[in-house]
Amino acid sequence: MTEALTPAAVVRPLPDMPSFNAFYAAVNDGRSPFPWQSRLAEQVRACGGWPQEIGIPTGLGKTACLDIAVWWLAADASSELRQRVAPTRIWWVVNRRLLVDATHEHAEHIASLLREPSRASGKAQRVTLAAVASRLKSLSGAEGEVPLQIVRLRGGIAANRPREPSQPAVILSTVPMFGSRLLFRGYGSSRSMRPIDAALAGTDSLVLVDEAHLAAHLMRLVPALAECVPTAAPVLRKERSSAQIVSLTATGDAAGDRFKLDDADLAHVIVQERLDAPKRLEVRNEAKGSAPKLLVDAVIDLIGQVDQPTSCVVFTNTPSCARDVFSALGPRLGGQADVLLLTGRNRERDAEGIRQRILEPENGAAANRAASPRTRTLVVVATQTLEVGADVDFEFLVTEQCGVRSLIQRLGRLNRLGQFPRSRAVYVHLPPPKRVGGSDPGWPVYGEEPSSVIERLERAQGFADDIDVSPRRVADVLGAPMEEVGRAPEVLPALLWEWTKTSTPPPGEAPVEPYFSGIADQDRSVSLMWRCHVPPAGNRLWPRPRATEAVDVPVREFREVLRDDEVLCRLGSDGITIEGVRNSQLRPGDTVVLAANRGLLDEFGWAPESMATVTDDSLVDTGLPLDAAALRQFCGADVATEVAGALQLEVEEPDDDERASAASALIDALREHQTANLNEAAWTLFLDQLVPQPVDVEGEVSRLQLRDGHEGGSSYDEFDEVSLAPEAVELDRHGAEVGSRAKRIAEALGVEPESVEVIARAGESHDLGKADRRFQGWLRDGEPGEPALAKSKVARRRWAAARVAASWPRGGRHEELSARLVRNWLCSNADPANGFDTDLLLHLVVSHHGWGRPLVLPAVDGTDAIVEYEIEGVPVSASADLARVDWEQPERFARLNDRFGPWGVALLEAIVRQADHMVSAATEVR
Known part of the structure; x- marks a missing residue:
């Protein structure tokens, strides 16, 4: 039954709007905001909009922009409906998938407190949260639901979205996930859902782009799109009829509307401590050598300077270098430290285990970690995935050569709160790799910029052993960024018109990726997922794909490990039907389903050299396919006879009772085996919850489902909608x-x-x-x-x-x-x-x-x-x-x-x- 609806004419009085300071304290354990946070909140409310750029140094609470956006939306709830200016959806966009995403965790924290204000510690905080929650709920056309919905878009599969356009929501997304939705070609969106996802991205949205220098093409695309439809009559008030994009960056260079620290901030005690946090940088300019070896040597030198457990982060520029460093560090440290690898190419279940170890209270590297002594040293080897969005704090740091902005961001993970007086970093510079023919093409990722960085560092170092790179000094040391953004094609009205044709896309249409990522972008990716049962072409995938089981890998890198004659299983435009494709037919944004025994993944993510069977993450909360080969991969069981009995494929009129009996026998046979996905107790519970009645769906594998399993995905497909209900x-x-x-x-x-x-x-x-x-x-x-x-x-x-x-x-x-x-x-x-x-x-x-x-x-x-x-x-x-x-x-x-x-x-x-x-x-x- 549907819920009862309150007549639209009924207007409930809203509670008084709390101040920003009160709201901030309520969602941040009673802490007061920094002066700049309060000042920005009041400016946004008074002006009815955001500055073009928020230029706040790293470590000074830039995530509070999320608090400000939510507070402003609640404050604007009392405006007349046609006069509202605060966008309903708040997008937090980053240029890469983050393994340790403090913003997502904070967003979930805010949403949970708004759902249950009684969880707050003090009466005043509970009153504040209840008032904000009530005002947010008043904005939705479906009262009685959550005040604030949190949506996380990652990988190439993302069925999740705000439930309806008036639902206040925070959406955490990568640049490709947002950009592709904006242009009606959403990665992870089925053909039918692309218009909805375009509407939720392109209207009534505040887009906060974290470290926007990494998303320069997107920053230019959004205003350019408005010029393509200058005469359109807005469906909503003008300020909310399109996306409002704001740059958040510690290394910005906006000449005009840039919000930054003022005298009140600089006089604040905590701000001073963080701006002057001790950070000494040693420069190692090497004429030749192996980057992984030199990075490992630097780690050993740094942690050898202390006689007690410590923490160190190593930044590399490529996942392959990170792998090599990770593999070499273990033997060099002789088991005396915990070594973790972060490349961002992990499934959610595997990534969660790594996150927990990084943020572990006793021996992790969380910025809010208690000051108790460590019992183990922690070394984290990372790519750029840890540069932004991670509220982590290390005592030591080692990095490869890189650009100005990246070096500032990496140093932001070192002594973040100013609590490590002996904090040190090592910058390892090597000449660029040689291209065939002997010319220098520049460094991977950073082009020619590292040559200027090393000159500036050596000039700043002079005859000293190291350089002061505290947040107050680092910009003076490194100077202005020099990276080349590269070109992106121009969006024309005729091209946009072709993209809007989502139900019958024109053949040979222009790809959308260059318009938000640039022509020279090297990281256009495919999403990979591993399944025990991969259906034949033309059939649909079960269970439905979910972003949590996907890993993003650059197309070119994935192609390198493919066999010449290998046929791949790709998800079609509906997001569930399998297509058979060749290597040459792969496109950025595709989702490829690999057999679990194909390998290419280990506990730390994408591992092209691994041939071990990969665990299937899709089944643990849905059920089991009635496929003997798939079950053998999943738990090592040889149950072909039991599966055949449950299917009764050779029987002209299958008997439901006989099939159920065979299914029960199958479940009993599986009890003698084990799966790597679940421990013994969880495996037993899983089998107990299986319903011993085979489920058959046209075009999909027959299966046994859990009593309360989650199918995921849409309840209708591109061909025959499923209009089923418990009652007519x-x-x-x-x-x-x-x-x-x-x-x-x-x-x-x-x-x-x-x-x-x-x-x-x-x-x-x-x-x-x-x-x-x-x-x-x-x-x-x-x-x-x-x-x-x-x-x-x-x-x-x-x-x-x-x-x-x-x-x-x-x-x-x-x-x-x-x-x-x-x-x-x-x-x-x-x-x-x-x-x-x-x-x-x-x-x-x-x-x-x-x-x-x-x-x-x-x-x-x-x-x-x-x-x-x-x-x-x-x-x-x-x-x-x-x-x-x-x-x-x-x-x-x-x-x-x-x-x-x-x-x-x-x-x-x-x-x-x-x-x-x-x-x-x-x-x-x-």
């Missing part, structure tokens, strides 16, 4: 609930009243095409009955057969019939327009499953039947032939893009579609 839901009732929910979301966002009414009507009408006699026969599995249904209680195992029996064509889209009925209703009405925007109404109806951008593809049909329904007491009919194409739809779609802009149209669609998802979610069978 009437068509009128479903439409009324979706229309009401969509209206509330639109009103909460501040959409103009005329469009709100069209949105509500579209929600009411979106499923009318399901009144087709064939579709009703499908929903009822051949049983006659009235009234017309929107949801069916047919058993899932009967779903595919019921469609065939009802003669509903595969790939047929009921929304095309819905649009025909609505169009004929409008034409038959005494007032042809009936007060509605006809273009917008028809488009929102036909696009509610992501089609109609610009076409709904036909299905092989040819029926001469009609579909009939009564709309507001008026009988309406239309042709039910799904082979017919509405050739007016592309022109309608183009007119709407001209009027509202690409992201405005996508937002209007998202309101209706996500309202439908929310209403359906309360009744779906997964």
